[in-house]
Amino acid sequence: MNLSNLSPAVGSTRTNKRLGRGTGSGRGGTSTRGHKGQKSRSGYSKKSGFEGGQMPLQRRVPKFGFKNINRVEYKGINLDALTSLNEKNSTSTMDVAYFVSAGLVSKNAKIKILGRGEVTTALEVHAHAFSKSAVEAIEKAGGKAVTL
Structure with missing residues (x-):
């Protein structure tokens, strides 16, 4: 076997249609494009979503609501998650780097920090936002809620 006798697998290739090469070829004359009309011309291209002049779907369906571009998306962590983390690692301060290393957030x-669950030990928690109930629970246990 060498490069001169390599060939594609049987049935994997086809010969291309030779269009417009006389009537005897069976594909002469109109070159399989039918008769006249916009689609038979060279350079024809249809707008995506064009429905032949009928009102297209993207204009028939109404738009509603809006996306607030100033919305801040928070990742919520509940107090019970903090307690379970504290039981495993027994640390008094929890900050963003700690939560990232624990795999809770990117x-x-x-x-x-959200208020579900209870805090039993005094924790110093650093986060971007706190719910009122979470702040109360952390401070009740003798800890500190620090907003970044």
Whole structure:
């Protein structure tokens, strides 16, 4: 075997249609494009979504609502998650780097501490936002809620 006798697998290739090469070829005359009309011309291209002049779908369906471009998306972490983390690692301060290393959030996420669960030990928690109930629970246990 060498490069001179390599060939594609049987049935994997086809010969291309030779259009407009006389009536005897069977594909002469109109070159399989039918008769006249816009689609038979060279350079024809249809707008995507064009429905032959009928009102297209993207204009028939109404738009509603809006996206607030100033919305800040927080990743919520509940108090019970903090307690379970504290039981495993027994640390008094929890900040963004700690949550990232624990695998709770990605490094660019904004964190909000939420009030589900209870805190038993005094924790110093650093986060971007806190719910009122979370701040109360942390301070009740003798800890500190620090907003970044």
